[in-house]
Amino acid sequence: METPVNGLIALISALALVVLITFGSLRWRRLAAREPRILLSGGGTGGHVNPALAIAEGIKNKEPNAKFLYVGVRGKAETIIVRRVGYPLLFVSSEGYPGLKLSWRSFRFLCRLCIGVTQSVIILFWFAPRWIIATGGYVSAPVILASLVLRLFRICPTTIFLHEQNSIPGQLNAVLGKWVDRVLLTFPQTVSFFPRNGVVVGYPIRHSITLVPREEAFSRLPFKVPEGRQVVFVFGGSQGARTINRAIVDALPHLLPHRHRLFIIHGMGLARSSDYHAVEDTESRIRSALKPEDRVLIEEFYFRQDYFHNIADVYSISDLIVCRSGAGSLNEISRMGKPAILIPKANLPGDHQVMNARAMKHAGAAEILFEDTIMENGRLLEKLEGKFLAERILRLLQDPDQIEKMAANTNRFLRRQAIERILSEIYRDNSFNNGIGCPPVPFRALFSNHRLLQILSTAYETSPRSYDPLAVIGDEDDLIYYRHRAAGLLSHQAWQDRNLGIKLIGLTHYKEKIPTLLHMLTDRSPTTRIRRIFGGDFEQVGFIRRNIVQALQVMNHFDADVEKALLTAADDPYYEVRAQVCRTAMHFGSAIAGREVWMDTLMKKLDDDCFEVVLMAAGALGEVGIDGRALEALLNLKNSHYWQVRDAALKGLSRLVERRVISPSPDLLCRMAGFILTSTDFRPHFSIKETFNMIQKGCRDRLMIEEGLDASPLPSEKAAGKS
Amino acid sequence: MIYHLGNFLFQISEAFSFCRLVNYISFRAIMAALTSVIFVFLFSRSFILFVHRQCFLDQVRETGVHSAFDKSGTPTMGGVLIIGAVLSSMLIWGNWNSPFLLCSLGGMLWFGFLGLLDDLSKVRMKSGDRGLSERTKLVLQGLFGLVFAWICVGPYAPLGENLSTKLYIPFYKYPLLDPGPYLYGAFIFLFVIFVSNAVNITDGLDGLAITPALFVAVVLGIFAYVEGNRIYSSYLYYPYLRGAGELTVFGAAFVGAGLGFLWYNAYPAQIFMGDTGSLAIGGTMAVMSVLLKQEMLFPLLGGLFIAEALTSQIQDKIGVRWVGRRIFYRAPLHHNLQHKGIAETKVVIRLWIVAGILALISLATLKLR
Secondary structure, eight states: OHHHHHHHHHHHHHHHHHHHHHHHHHHHHHHHHHSOEEEEEOOSSHHHHHHHHHHHHHHHHHOTTOEEEEEEOTTSHHHHHHHHHTOOEEEOOOOOOOOSOOSHHHHHHHHHHHHHHHHHHHHHHHHOOSEEEEOOSGGGHHHHHHHHHHHHTTOOOOEEEEEEOSSSOOHHHHHHTTTSSEEEESSGGGGGGOTTTEEEOOOOOSSOOOOOOHHHHHHHSSSOOOTTOEEEEEEOTTTOOHHHHHHHHHHHHHHGGGTTSEEEEEEOOOOBSSSOBHHHHHHHHHHHHSOHHHHHHHTTTEEEESOOTTHHHHHHHOSEEEEOOOHHHHHHHHHHTOOEEEOOOSSOGGGHHHHHHHHHHHTTSEEEOOOEEEEETTEEEEEOOHHHHHHHHHHHHTOHHHHHHHHHHHHHHSOSOHHHHHHHHHHTOOSSOOOTTOOOOOOOOOOOHHHHHHHHHHHHHHOSTTOOHHHHHOOHHHHHHHHHHHHHHTTOSSHHHHHHHHHHHHHTTOGGGHHHHHHHHHOOOBOOHHHHHTTOOBSSOHHHHHHHHHHHHHHTOOOHHHHHHHHHHTTOSSHHHHHHHHHHHHHTHHHHTTOHHHHHHHHHHTTOSSHHHHHHHHHHHHHHOOSHHHHHHHHGGGGOSOHHHHHHHHHHHHHHHHTTSSOOOHHHHHHGGGOOOOOSOOOOOOHHHHHHHHHHHHHHHHHHHHHHHHHTHHHHHHHHHHO | OHHHHHHHHHHHOGGGGGGGGGGOHHHHHHHHHHHHHHHHHHHHHHHHHHHHHHTOBOOOOOOSOOOSSOOTTSBOOTHHHHHHHHHHHHHHHOOTTOHHHHHHHHHHHHHHHHHHHHHHHHHHHTOTTOSSOHHHHHHHHHHHHHHHHHHHHSTTOTTOHHHHTOBOOTTOSSOOBOOOHHHHHHHHHHHHHHHHHHHHHHTTSTTTTHHHHHHHHHHHHHHHHHHTOHHHHHHTTOOOOTTTTHHHHHHHHHHHHHHHHHHHHSSSOSOOOHHHHHHHHHHHHHHHHHHTTOTTTHHHHTHHHHHHHHHHHIIIIIIIIIISSOSSSSSSHHHHHHHTTOOHHHHHHHHHHHHHHHHHHHHHTTTOO
């Protein structure tokens, strides 16, 4: 009795749903065909919202009767900005992509995304947009996903555009971008991510700034720039950047001698939070960094203000810009055609500022300076040495050819008329050739820390003597960035991160950090009590101390400070540190040969409880010893329980002979007679494997030769095809 | 098969009275051992060839010990042979009405299947470190642990109600305490997981896992014989476990299979047992000792496995991951010995000796109570 009724209800509701969807779809098509209805989405930060609004303005100028709807996430930047501009605003649920991992966060992400998609479906049916313009961030993901699903069932007639502001697309954009109609890109380097549907349009802004003649600009500015000065404009965005503000103040004393040919304009920023007050912090820094008489002198060539409302005028008179590398700033620089020193903000998701800066640098349009992450008064701070900034500014300004070249490259770097280009894509009127399917500019992504470690340590292990990190990485700025990133790890709470940082500092040869490493090596602050119960000792755990010693060896750097720290570490409570110190002593053998203090230390290590230390010390003694004492000590090991120790002693002896400390004589033979030569280990000899490997190696070598011959003509062919 | 056939025949006719032989556990045990060893000898060469053809070869893995030669490329999944031998031998000689046999075989097959999945995924991913994830393995092991714990303390307990939750310890005649079904069930659950993983960790050198496992199987077989025999059990003050003698047959089949496998697995190995073998062996041993009320003897009897598992876990979980230093030179135990400069063959034989001594001490607990 019940079942047929239930079945009937199900059938009727299914039919009703189909009718509803059909009706909704027809209404959608009718509305979308009748008038331009545009759904805007994207946000999280102002950098995503402003391009969307700029595009909307462009459409509105062309079609005043266009209807807009903005879809965002509650409580984010769009809430304020969009309300101020006055477009209708609706919220959906979404969340940042936490990565492919089984965890509570990814579960929550999936739930929120599902809710967001459902909300978006309802919004889409109700609003019936002709175009969807998304500017990325996780905010626009639900809307895009919903419309893609509806399109799969041929329900929605909407065209989807996705604008990507940065050089490396965000994770959600990278996935969703494959299915949308057009991906509008800012950087030409990004085309390689969207070879099918990517077009390069540039960065849309609402009130575009243009270059004004110098005289006109000067007349409007509140300060006078004397004749014949080169003008440097330093700013850190509208809010200001602590690193840049402090760095330029620190740079002033270094720039002071050049004050007759320089003029520095400094936009300090509007930040007035409890964390950072841009103006006050800068003023106090000037007072502390400069002597009173210098403070008078700098007025001749230095002008600061919290914010420039007529920024186009300032740009127009500048010869060099120092700023952050957000997409917005890069676009302004490019539009003005000014050479720049970029200081990318560190520790951002996906390192997108670094990526942007690299893209600009690869185009020959800018130089990069990286900020360091340091610990100051228990707080993590980003820092850039003023000296480096001053050096870089002076070097660039002294080279007019370079500046001119950079200016020309900057001018070409990003496409102009972004809004017009985007409109031509939306209306498909072919008024611009944005180069769909244009050959992608190759752009190498940066390595993750773990991948970098893998690459560098493999390279180091293959040939420790000729190891050069620059040769492995290939690009100097990338190497510098990796160094800074590694140094940033040193201040992390988890020792695993610090350990990784230590290894990377060693492998990238970041020698400026050696004092920090030595401090960490000899730091004796204890770790938590519970860890001590389980065998831990210090805050800088055993692995860290061992790897510091190893890093010193990798960097191949030896001086008095290093020596002092190594001698302290030779009495470390952890055996691997002691063993590593002996190995490093062996490495620096030529530098410390015959030094009394090292002889004593190594001799003492021959009595160590741990056989690993003893065998390393025996090896080191072979490199360091210069007289009969080393010989005696090594001969004393002849009855050691461990065959490795006896083996190391013999190897040490043979090194002494090689170094002509002792001479091979019947006497030596006689004294070596007592050596226990039995061993508990042996090396098996598998003839069949060796034969096989021999043939295999021959084949591989042949293959490499052939590939080498084949590979060489390829690049030239490519070049010929391009030209 | 033969057990049931023999019983049937001698019931219908006096002419088949010799078939009564199948009721003697000692006879069936010897025949089971012979059958499984012959099974391994018959099939192992073609199996090794088969594994080579399928490229089910051992994959490279980072152990921290620089062996003089790389063992990757040795065929793996030899556990299939062991399981096959035991299974076929028990098909012929086993009493399939015995819950003891069914539980042990169930454990062996489940863990063998789990290990097979792990081995196959290692082969597919071409990496010795990328088999099933630790979590998946634990969940699958735990699943069996749950079911088995329920069997042991639940209404269908093969040991009967008054014995099922009592805890016996070695060197002491009477049950130490009765922790109740929940606590005892939880203990069984953890015990099964721990032992199976311990054998898995021990299986790192040629022949290292199989021989100590044989010792354990022999001792447990003897215990099963004693506890399943009314006279011996009352003489030695053991609880009489009706039908436990079946585990003697099972243990014998296992010993036969293990001996046959060692033939090929001895240094330098032609085949590894893989996770298929090590998990199956571990699971079987855990189930057997729980069924025989000898779970507290296992830390002594299988002391080698326990030491291997503990060193490995302490080194990895406490030392390397948390405190940030090595607590042993290397872990597990056999790698530590290798690191100290003892050759693989020597390490293996020394650990066999240790396992043998532990087995002898465990046997002594039969009388020392």
